[in-house]
Amino acid sequence: MKLDGIKEKVFLDRYALKGAKGELLEHTPEEMWTRVARGIAKNEKSKDRKYWEKKFYGVMEGFKFVPGGRILSGAGTNYQVTYFNCFVIPSPRDSRQGILESLKQLVEIQARSGGVGLNLSSLRPKGARVKKVNGTSSGPVNWAELFSVATHDIVQQGGSRRGATMLMLWDWHPDIEEFITVKQDLTKINGANLSVCISDSFMDAVKSDKDWDLVYPDLDDPQYDEKWNGELDEWKRIGSKIKVYKTVKARYLWNLICEAAWRSAEPGLHFLERSNKRSNTYYFEKLIATNPCVTGDTLVSTGEGLVRMKEVVESHFEGGKRFGGNMPLIIDQRTLSPESIGTLPGRGIKFFDNGIKDVLRLTTKSGFEVTATLDHKVLTPNGWIELQKLKIGDKILIQSGKGEFGKEYDLPFVSESKSMPPKWTKELGQVLGWLVGDGWVRAGDKNCRVGFTFGKGDENLLSYLKGIINGWYGKNIKAVKRVRNTTHLSYHGKGLVDFFLKLGVKPVKADEKEVPELLYTAPEEAVIGFLQGLFTSDGTVGIQRVNNTRYVRLTSKSRLLLKGVQLLLLNLGIFSKIYDRSRSPRANMFQYTTVDGKERSYSTDGILYELQISRNQIPFFLKRVGFMLDKNSEKVEELLNHKNYYQTMFEDAIASIVPSGKQRVYDLTEEKSYTFITNGIVSFDCGEQPLGAWAVCNLGAMNLAAYVKPFGFAQGGNEKFDYKNFGRDVRVAMRFMDNVIDQTYYFFPENEKCAKDIRRTGLGIMGLGDALIKMRVRYGSEESLPIIEKIFKTLRDNAYEASSDLAFEKGAFPKFDKTKYLKGYHVKALPKQIQKKIAKRGIRNAVLLTIAPTGTTSLVAGVTSGVEPVYEFTFIRKDRTGIHTMHHPLFEEWGKISSPPAGELRQRPAYFVSANDLSPLEHAKVQAVAQEYIDSSISKTVNAPNSHTVEDVRRLYMAAYDLGLKGITYMRDGSREGVLSRMDDNKKEEVKKDNGFSITKKPVVPRPMHLEGVTYQIDTPVGKTYITINHNTLKEPFEVFITIGKSGSDVAAMADALGRMVSLNLRLTGGLSPKERIRQVVAQLVGIGGARSVGFGKDKVRSLPDAVAKVLSMHYGFSVNGTVEDKKATNNGHVAEGLETRQNIGVQETSDVVKLQQLALVGGTSGVFAKDPDLLGTESATSLYDICPECGGASLAYEEGCRKCYNCGHAEC
DSSP states (O other), X not given: OOOOHHHHHHIIIIXXXXXXXXXXXXXXXXXXXXXXXXXXXXXXXXXXXXXXXHHHHHHHGGGSEEEOHHHHHHTTSOXXXXXXXXXXXXXXXXXXXXXXXXXXXXXXXXXXXXXXXXXXXXXXXXXXXXXXGTEEOOOHHHHHHHHHHIIIIISOGGGXXXXXXXXXXXXXXXXXXXXXXXXXXXXXXXXXXXXXXXXXXXXXXXXXXXXXXEEEEOTTOTTHHHHOSSOHHHHHHTTOOEEEEEEEEHHHHXXXXXXXXXXXXXXXXXXXXXXXXXXXXXXXXXXXXXXOOEETTOEEEETTEEEEHHHHHHHHHTTSTTTTTSEEEEEEGGGTOTTOOSEEEEEEEEEEEEEEEEEEEEEETTSOEEEEETTOEEEETTEEEEGGGOOTTOEEEBOOSOOOOOOOOXXXXXOSSTTSOSBOOHHHHHHHHHHHHHEEEEOSSTTOEEEEXXXXXXXXXXXXXXXXXXXXXXXXXXXXXXXXXEEEEEEEOHHHHHHHHHHTOOOOOGGGOOOXXXXXXXXXXXXXXXXXXHHHHHEEEEEETTTTEEEEEEEESOHHHHHHHHHHHHHTTOOOEEEEOOOOOEEEEEEEEOTTSOEEEEEEOOOOEEEEEOTTHHHHHHHHTOOGGGTTHHHHHHHHHOOOOOOOOSEEEEEEEEEEEEEEEEEEEETTTSEEEETTEEEEOOOOOOOOTTOEEOEEEEXXXXXXESOXXXXXXXXXXXXXXXXXXXXXXXXXHHHHHHHSOOSSHHHHHHHHHHXXXXXXXEOHHHHHHHTTOOTTSTTHHHHHHHHHHHHHHHHHHHHHHHHHHHOOOTTOOHHHHTTSHHHHTSOHHHHHHHHXXXXXXXXXXXXXXXXXXXXXXTSOOTTOOBSOSEEEEEETTEEEEEEOHHHHHHHHHOOOOTTOOOOOOTTOOBGGGSOHHHHHHHHHHHHTTOSSOBOOEEEEOTTOOHHHHHHXXXXXXXXTOSEEEEEETTOSXXXXXXXXXXXXXXXXXXXXXXXXXXXXXXXXXXXXXXXEEEEETTEEEEEEEEEOTTSOEEEEEEEETTOOHHHHHHHHHHHHHHHXXXXXXXXXXXXXXHHHHHHHHTTOXXXXXXXXXXXXXXXXXXXXXXXXXXXXXXXXXXXXXXXXXXXXXXBOOOOOOBOOOOOOOOTTOEESSOOOOOOOOSOXXXXXXXXXXXXXXXXXXXXXXXXXXXXXEEETTEEEXXXXXXXXX
């Protein structure tokens, strides 16, 4: 396989085997794959090694599977190197010895090319007393600088970066504010990335705008030195004391995080509590997953109507035969945008039976009710709150818009009587409504019957319904007059009774009636018919002008019936309330005679409930439902003409929260908002890896782009993803990575024990962006999400099956506990057949999947990084031979076959989308889809345009939490010094058309993160002055700093201003080379005089500007003699020494000579590809790239939470 360009450079520099003297022993990827396959296959039985060596080679061939860089460079070499990319070491003990021990561990790991993660929350806050030395602590942020320096300056031997460090601090630590903001000073902590560990309780406090305590253990607690390890929850559990150092508003801290990320792209967020809860290893690590959820009888708002939660879950587990594998849901708009109202379609993608758990029953004042686990969250005006934390009187949000209804009109059964209706109709709904409201069903004996009761004034309704029912019954049944002006219609016969029983009508007493079950998923017109029949039979309309109240009411002895009606109304977008109007029992209210002539008296138990529709819901009800045959027509007309109704808020106060024993509970995951609607109440769906101490990263990636076939832009666009071969190769890759655990070298025994106890693998992906381009699908689009989901589901299912097969062959991981493991968040989401296989055979690897930074491995494979889109399609490569415009390979291939009309620029297709073309929310949505199938974490950078605001960051970060992400890394274009920012469209200047592609330039060249230079000391009339001259990697002048020693503030300010203006002149794009610009500066400043001078003769300095001119002339070898010209070389080839300052005398002008007079700086150029090879400021059209600290090229990309150079292959992860 022939590599070229950056792929060849990275391969030869980093992965090809070298001899003792550094000579190349491998020259092709085939040689590397052979070595690696042979080395990893050594873990197999001797008789099987050749077979697996061939298999391992085959899966790597063509870069289909790309093991981690440590494996590629180390496997099969017999060197004592680790194959693992990253390590987590324990939090340092809070002492100098403890910190230095952690530092030693970090250096040892990074010297062997490993990355290190370290949580500094165990260190006491800044200013805390240190009794042993009678001093105060410098705090974790200062110690962070020590770990940063070790990584950045000590371990980078020979300028080659060998390791990386991630430092973390919990949201409760007293120094969290300093930790959040420290990297806004770019001189600090340059050798480490920072992340804030976020807890669920902090997020609850943010959403509720509550106070947040910054705390730390009481240093006087006798258990501190022995027990404190940085885990605050554990410290509290053992009853130890904590001290509150400061109380802030949680939102203040949240805003500080968002503002810091906006300014400097750090810190990142790690939702660490969620990560641990969702870990497969939850049962032997410090946190226990809680899995909040609701009971099976809960009605969920879906695209099929109101469906019982138990049925939602079980129908999915049975193969999704009803719902097709995904469940259309209804979500409330306020879950995505608090200021909105109404509903939106959602989609359930995961479904769980979570077993028997303790539950609470929450009831609101209006009668809404849900039974769920103690930690189940509902939405309140103050955010998401667990049931167990709610109080009576707290308000919760109720569904605020119309839902959906069943689409299937055929009844789900066949009636024994052919005359009965086979489909749902409005008329069938009306009959059901009247039957439930003023009717009865008798079943179970020979005298089975269905009866309907009508009152005075219902003659038209009786005639209407009688005609319908008689048609079904096949006979003309006559009405019979009964007591108190009532009339009965009674139908005998098993066929008719069975029909209504199958619809869900129950032969029960009045106080036990309920909505027929099938109506919850019936079509809308049948539901409206049911409500019309029910309200017409038992409803009233009230208008009380005395107190100006209006209402529509429905009364019943059955509270259960009214609860069902309340939910049907809510699904139509109509809010109602249920009141208990019960009174004490009353006897002998009236006398009546039975059919057989017996005298009876009517008594009442006093039980009565009332459902009331009021406010602006009245006209909604009358227009959407109303009454049959214009009953109450006069009052209805008056109500419809009334204009000043109060608005309904779609929220309700809690009336009670009581224990409800133990019940089986269920859960689901909605992909968009992670919410659903349960019995009308807006609920958080309850779906919840970082590494524990001494854990390791064992990494490899499947190259998705390699599985899109056939491919070619000249073809007809028939590219498909090869799921079959992808799944097959995933299984081989899992065996490969399991072998790595036994083949690598361990330099800490704690690492070996942890790795072999858990057998953690991190199989992930690369090339997603390229794969979607090959399939002509835009990354982040609605079209792309189902494709991405299917890819990750295929990855997950095949990986877990392979690991279970390995367990059968080689044994499960030592800490495997079948019962507990199968309760894990991600394991419960597996297909049932895989869960059964794990229950029977066990599983070889506790944790299997992650999307880690692919760094240079994706460069050598020539595809996009991890789960990222294409970073940019055009960038500049700068080397000894000049400046080159580089294009993404697929973009270049497309460019060769596309031909725009003459004089027009090419318009790239929509599926060629780069990181900065996407909205931040599109980035997060892709990550959220992947996260549901990845049992560990995902490294991804959300790139945002420069115009992104702090408020945008707040919304993005909150969306990340609500979408269920485990962490997020954010990068605003231009937020760091040295980042080449995207220009405003109205500031862009087209400077060149290269093969039809438009390139733009910037007015000011950004500053690289790292520059080298020299500082001069010179005496001036204003005091001792220090002048620093920095240059870029091509030794061209880039900036000048001027500092006055012991000077007044005004003089210092003017010196600083002069330095800034000189630096700006050097960094402006234009037609002059950097050296020519320095010549112009010297011409402007030399000889300027002031009130006094220092020195004599050629060393005389007339002013601060004159001193600057002398230093610049000396540094760059200019001779000043009326003109500023290059010094002439002597006969020995050296530049002559000395500095001359003679005033203007007649000299000729050449290209290398400038007269000492006011000269306008020359602007304008042919652009960033100007012929002058010294010109700075070359960049691509979109300018996302940073300056690489290793090669100086404008080709450093921010991806996967890391930085990597597309020019030289430098990577920092």
